Amino acid sequence: MSIVRSDFEFTRGHPLPLGATLMRGGINFAVFSRHATLVTLVIFLPGDPDPVLELPLDSRYNRTGDIWHAFIFGLDPGIEYGYRLDRLPNPEPQLHRYDRKKVLVDPYARALSGGARWGDTLHLQTNVPSTGVVRARHSKVVDDDVFDWGTDQPLNIHLADTIIYEMHIRGFTRHSSSEVAHPGTFRGVVEKIPYLKELGITAVELMPITEFEENDNPRTNPLSGEPLKNFWGYHPISFFAPKASYASHPDEDGMVMEFKEMVKSLHEAGIEVILDMVFNHTAEGNSRGPTFSFRGIDNSIYYIVDGSTSEYANFSGCGNTLNCNHPVVRSMILDCLHYWVTEMHVDGFRFDLASILGRGRDGSVLANPPLLEKIAGDPVLANTKLIAEAWDAAGLYQVGSFPHWGRWAEWNGKFRDDVRRFVKGDAGMVPILATRLTGSPDLYQGSGRAPYHSINFVTSHDGFTLLDLVSYNHKHNESNGEEKQDGLNENFSWNCGVEGPANSLEVLELRRRQMKNFAAILLLAQGVPMILAGDELCRTQQGNNNAYCQDNEISWIHWNGLETSADLFRFFRLMSKFRKEHSRLRGRQFIENGNGGSPRITWHGIQLDQPDWGWESRSLALHWHGNNKVWDLYVILNSYWEELTFELPPLEGNRRWHRFVDTALEPPHEIAEEGLETLLTGQKAYGVGPRSVVIMTGK
Numbered sequence: 001m002s003i004v005r006s007d008f009e010f011t012r013g014h015p016l017p018l019g020a021t022l023m024r025g026g027i028n029f030a031v032f033s034r035h036a037t038l039v040t041l042v043i044f045l046p047g048d049p050d051p052v053l054e055l056p057l058d059s060r061y062n063r064t065g066d067i068w069h070a071f072i073f074g075l076d077p078g079i080e081y082g083y084r085l086d087r088l089p090n091p092e093p094q095l096h097r098y099d100r101k102k103v104l105v106d107p108y109a110r111a112l113s114g115g116a117r118w119g120d121t122l123h124l125q126t127n128v129p130s131t132g133v134v135r136a137r138h139s140k141v142v143d144d145d146v147f148d149w150g151t152d153q154p155l156n157i158h159l160a161d162t163i164i165y166e167m168h169i170r171g172f173t174r175h176s177s178s179e180v181a182h183p184g185t186f187r188g189v190v191e192k193i194p195y196l197k198e199l200g201i202t203a204v205e206l207m208p209i210t211e212f213e214e215n216d217n218p219r220t221n222p223l224s225g226e227p228l229k230n231f232w233g234y235h236p237i238s239f240f241a242p243k244a245s246y247a248s249h250p251d252e253d254g255m256v257m258e259f260k261e262m263v264k265s266l267h268e269a270g271i272e273v274i275l276d277m278v279f280n281h282t283a284e285g286n287s288r289g290p291t292f293s294f295r296g297i298d299n300s301i302y303y304i305v306d307g308s309t310s311e312y313a314n315f316s317g318c319g320n321t322l323n324c325n326h327p328v329v330r331s332m333i334l335d336c337l338h339y340w341v342t343e344m345h346v347d348g349f350r351f352d353l354a355s356i357l358g359r360g361r362d363g364s365v366l367a368n369p370p371l372l373e374k375i376a377g378d379p380v381l382a383n384t385k386l387i388a389e390a391w392d393a394a395g396l397y398q399v400g401s402f403p404h405w406g407r408w409a410e411w412n413g414k415f416r417d418d419v420r421r422f423v424k425g426d427a428g429m430v431p432i433l434a435t436r437l438t439g440s441p442d443l444y445q446g447s448g449r450a451p452y453h454s455i456n457f458v459t460s461h462d463g464f465t466l467l468d469l470v471s472y473n474h475k476h477n478e479s480n481g482e483e484k485q486d487g488l489n490e491n492f493s494w495n496c497g498v499e500g501p502a503n504s505l506e507v508l509e510l511r512r513r514q515m516k517n518f519a520a521i522l523l524l525a526q527g528v529p530m531i532l533a534g535d536e537l538c539r540t541q542q543g544n545n546n547a548y549c550q551d552n553e554i555s556w557i558h559w560n561g562l563e564t565s566a567d568l569f570r571f572f573r574l575m576s577k578f579r580k581e582h583s584r585l586r587g588r589q590f591i592e593n594g595n596g597g598s599p600r601i602t603w604h605g606i607q608l609d610q611p612d613w614g615w616e617s618r619s620l621a622l623h624w625h626g627n628n629k630v631w632d633l634y635v636i637l638n639s640y641w642e643e644l645t646f647e648l649p650p651l652e653g654n655r656r657w658h659r660f661v662d663t664a665l666e667p668p669h670e671i672a673e674e675g676l677e678t679l680l681t682g683q684k685a686y687g688v689g690p691r692s693v694v695i696m697t698g699k
Helices: 169-173 186-191 193-199 254-268 294-302 327-342 354-358 370-377 413-424 430-437 505-524 566-581
Strands: 004-011 019-023 026-032 038-044 053-057 067-075 080-086 124-126 133-135 164-167 203-206 272-277 348-351 385-388 409-411 454-457 528-532 601-604 619-624 632-638 644-647 657-662 685-688 692-698
Touching: 026 294, 038 067, 053 067, 080 294, 164 169, 169 186, 186 193, 186 254, 193 254, 193 566, 254 272, 272 327, 272 385, 294 327, 327 370, 354 370, 354 385, 413 430, 413 454, 413 505, 430 619, 505 528, 505 566, 505 632, 505 692, 619 644, 632 685, 685 692
Parallel strands: 164 203, 164 528, 203 272, 272 348, 348 385, 385 409, 409 454, 454 528
Antiparallel strands: 004 067, 019 026, 026 067, 038 053, 038 080, 124 133, 601 619, 619 632, 632 692, 644 685, 657 692
16 A cells, blocks of 8 residues: 555546646546546556545536546555446437446556556456456556656657658567567667668657557467457557557556657667557447447547447448547547657657548548647647548548648558559559659649658558568468458559469569569659568568468568578668668659759650650659769669660760669679769660669769
8 A cells, every 4th residue: 555645635636637647745637528427536556456445526526517537645656547437317328338337447548557468368357248358457647757858859850851660569579580688569679779770761650559459359360270369459448558568567657668768769869759540449349349448438429429320430440430520539639649749759640540530520521620730730749740541441532632731741552552563564654653753743742742741652561561562463361360351452463473482583583673673662752761660671471461460470570581681681771871862862842844943853765855654665764963962863664574775864074874773683783882883884875674673873
């Protein structure tokens, strides 16, 4: 009882701020509920499943508007708590789903107990049949002001200068080959910071790190019989609390402190932290799902619910849809973003299924969504990176048309598909490729945005890895236990002649070349490149394009790729460095008309000034014209299956063409170290191998 002092006293408290707030002498508790008539604050001692104290809140004395609150003198950090809520009378039990038997998680809780060990099932308990299985989780009061940030602040690297690396905290270092002292944790990431610096990325985009239930997948792997997990974490219980099992020492406030240590260490290395936030739904699922928090606090406020049938709208594809543009939910989301920026020092957010954030309280698509406008114009978030996944699971697709107010960048799914189709060798892709290389002006220029509002990617967590993209024509999701009904059927992939693992040296060399072609295009294009963690190490998911449930070798990074795929890692590293050295590749405005303005570019085919935009064309050349301060760049992209000879433009003065990249060459000649580019013996033409990319510098 050391955290309950002798001066214990229960008083009225304050309605703001929401959550459990440390104040002089004790803790203030405040929770929103409009429709509850009975609210009880439940106090637990750390690690004890049974409450030590239950305090009913008086509906007049402990309530201001729709906020229930109390202040308790004599409580110290470390205490655990929750709420019981009920509604009497309750003529609409399916709309207002109250159950006083449940102890609910505070939506504003900054830490949760009960999830210290990944996959631990001992904390599961059977509840009443109508609500299924729930996790015994309590909100936890932590003193997160004791961390010494020193002079750390978000880095504010311009979005145009950013190279993003999308990673999963557990999957990044869980494999034994990572050789870290704390595998699968925030500290494991810290141990790999030298690797991230060497690779050249400027930001990590972390897949969900707030509390989620990894044991809510009812399926087993039909190939092995092993239970499947919710590995990715796109099923949140909390939006504020870091996942306890991602900390090496999650006791007390370890998950909060270790997350801060990771952010501070990454900042010291010049690397920003972007969080993947899932504000579109929660882990409570549909009407048959468990109740952790929101459903039992105020179901009809937090979710989009049909008032006549009490059915949940399912724009997320996960059973429910958060009511994002309700004023209460909107405020919670803003408070959450403020917390992660001001208290946790993160640099940006990627919003999962962000189109849902633009739906109204009835599910309709809003022309000017108040939540998106508020986020874009919020003064605390003024320098924060805002990235939208501009679609949802109900078919709303807003790439290029996402409401933005000049702030929102977008995952450019069209870049992914179009670049895949060009490298694969599809017809008719040359003019589209030129548009993607110049920052997708067809999507962003007309709305007043810049090239850096396009987050370019070829692969992401959702879909094939880079190696699988060139190794499989079809998805192979048998191990997910969904009879291959999950995952996209159209991946615009090409297996280079053999489905899956191959022994043919010719096939393996072609796959290696295609991966380097993808990397070169990604890091050359205007916009912001995003690399999927492990692609630079030839990570495979064995053809699984929806590995959300695979907490095993399929999803973990195998670090022996640093030896077996050293040439691919070197290619990514040198291309990242090349991008940083050439500001023209990081444009902050669109190039006018493609052939004028500053910087100046011209398009070519195998003959100078004659680009072939025709349906059967599969090659293109791009000349970035230099001046006294910068080099000329000449890029040739050939997805044709035969060698083509390209004329080279003459250079002014004593400049000569030097070869930086030719993916048709054997390592290490396919890419040059800085200052060691190869002077071409012939300055008038160059033979470009089949399915290859060539980059030249005129200096």
